[in-house]
Amino acid sequence: MGEILVLVEHRRGEVRDVSMEMLGLANSLAKKHGLEVTALLLGDQASSFEDTFLKLCDTLLLLKDPAVDTYDAEPYLKVLADVLRERQPLITLMGHTAIGMDLAPPLAARTRIPLVTDCVELDLEGDCLRAERQVYGGKVNCHLKLKPSKQYLATIRPGSFTSEVEQGKKAEVVELAPPSWEGQRGRKFVTYLEPEIEDVDISDADILVSIGRGIGKPENIPIAEAFAEAIGATLSCSRPVADKGWLPKSRQVGTSGKTVRPKVYIALGISGAFQHQAGMKNSGTIIAVNRDPKAPIFKVAHYGIVGDMFQVLPMLTEKFKSK
Numbered sequence: 001m002g003e004i005l006v007l008v009e010h011r012r013g014e015v016r017d018v019s020m021e022m023l024g025l026a027n028s029l030a031k032k033h034g035l036e037v038t039a040l041l042l043g044d045q046a047s048s049f050e051d052t053f054l055k056l057c058d059t060l061l062l063l064k065d066p067a068v069d070t071y072d073a074e075p076y077l078k079v080l081a082d083v084l085r086e087r088q089p090l091i092t093l094m095g096h097t098a099i100g101m102d103l104a105p106p107l108a109a110r111t112r113i114p115l116v117t118d119c120v121e122l123d124l125e126g127d128c129l130r131a132e133r134q135v136y137g138g139k140v141n142c143h144l145k146l147k148p149s150k151q152y153l154a155t156i157r158p159g160s161f162t163s164e165v166e167q168g169k170k171a172e173v174v175e176l177a178p179p180s181w182e183g184q185r186g187r188k189f190v191t192y193l194e195p196e197i198e199d200v201d202i203s204d205a206d207i208l209v210s211i212g213r214g215i216g217k218p219e220n221i222p223i224a225e226a227f228a229e230a231i232g233a234t235l236s237c238s239r240p241v242a243d244k245g246w247l248p249k250s251r252q253v254g255t256s257g258k259t260v261r262p263k264v265y266i267a268l269g270i271s272g273a274f275q276h277q278a279g280m281k282n283s284g285t286i287i288a289v290n291r292d293p294k295a296p297i298f299k300v301a302h303y304g305i306v307g308d309m310f311q312v313l314p315m316l317t318e319k320f321k322s323k
Contacts, residue, residue, distance in 0.1 A: 002035045005089035007080070008053070009099055010041075011071075012192070015049055018095035020163035022156050023056050025122060026093060027165055030058075033124050035090065039171070042068040042079060055167040065178040071099050072189045073106075078179060081110050088151060091122075091129065096155040104155050114146050115153040120160040129154070139274045159203075159259035159282060200234055202251055207233035207264045210253055210280070213240040214269020214290065214309060221246060224268055227313045230320040236260070238270045254279040268309045272297025289313075 004026040009016040026037045036058040041049060044066045053060050061083065067075050080103070084092060094100035096118045108115035114129075120141075121132035127148040134157075135142045146152060202208060209228040215221060221235075228235045235251065242252040253260055254276040265283035270276060272288070272295055280286070281300045288301035289309045298304045305312055 002033070002090040003038050003059075003087060004030055004035055005038045005040060005083070005087065005092045006057070007092070007094045007100075008039050008041050008046075008049070009095050009097060010043070010046070010049065013045060013048070015052065016095065016097070017163055018097060018156065018158040020165060021158065021161040022093045022095065023053075024163060024165045025156065025161045026091075027056070029091070029122065029124065037169075038087070038089065040080075040083065042076065044069050050173070054171045054173075055169050056165045057171045058169060060171040060173045061176055062173060063176040063178065067178070067181055070189045073102055073187055075181060076103055077106055077110065078181075079176075080107050082179060083176070084111050084113065084151065090150075091124075091152045091154060094153070094155050096157045100155040104153055108153050111151075111153075113151045113153050114149050115155075116144060116146060117155045118157050119154050120157050122154060122156070133157075134278060157259070159261050159279075199248060199250065202234055202236045202253065203258050203260050205234035205236075205260070205262050207231060207266075208236045208253070208260060208262045208280075208283075209233045209266045209268065210236040210238065210270060211241055211247075211268050212238040212270030212276075214271075215241065215246075216269075218244075218246045220310070223310065223313050227317045227320075230317045233264075233266070238273075238276050267297050267301070268313070270297055271295045272300065 006022045006026050008019045030037045038059040039053045039057040040061045042063045044064050046062055047064060063079060094104055104115055116131045118133050119131045120134060123130045129146045129152045131144045133142050209224060211224045225235055236253050237247045237251050239252055239254055241247050242249050255278045257279060259279045261282050263284040265280050265286045267288045277300055286301045287303045288297040289305045289312055290297060291308055293306045
């Protein structure tokens, strides 16, 4: 039976969200095409995540070795190349993250396996892999059909798939023997550099109230803040608001900001350019308020209000405060 291999990405004791999204995709493809799902965990601390994945895949590969506790290109490349040669999975998934973008190209070159990157959709058609990816900053969706191959590599854009994975499996645990690290050269992990601390991480919010150019001026932002507070939401924005410095860049949604998938996304005065849509269109429920009935945001919204936000918001805020 064919196999889909998922490289679990973890950092400083936490599994990255994209790993769960890839497992969701892998299980969906496996169910559809009669395949099995295998997760690969690397590092001494990998065993602490073991219980998390036992019900999410058919096979769990563990390599308990401090040499791969943190991402390091050379040892990761050696381990992945060995696993791919030995197990020959039909599809190998990695996140389109700093790790995946660094690892996938040299891995494809070393193993001579076809690679498709930054995928927002993936499926099989006969002996061929089909992929969908966005080009020109998300303005165009490109549908690709790869040539027939015994194996494929793909990197997955974070936020493109659900992280809710159907449980119920009981994985077989296979511990891999640590390889010889002799002869490893090149880069070496030294330390983590902490990014500038953000006031809030909008990618973790369940409800987002996002403001756009329609807010008019910074003095109007408290109106949106009051509404967000009334419904227990986090305030975010589109690029024009961040560019003007009205809200921090960390609050920007879109291709040049963050990709978010809240349960509810409320767009206020946002026209909905393709760059913004690429960052929020996979939200659970999208609600838009805009004076322009032809605004592109209404094409992806589940519910819409054509009207002036400054008339709509005070009424909604009072309504929620009274509950």
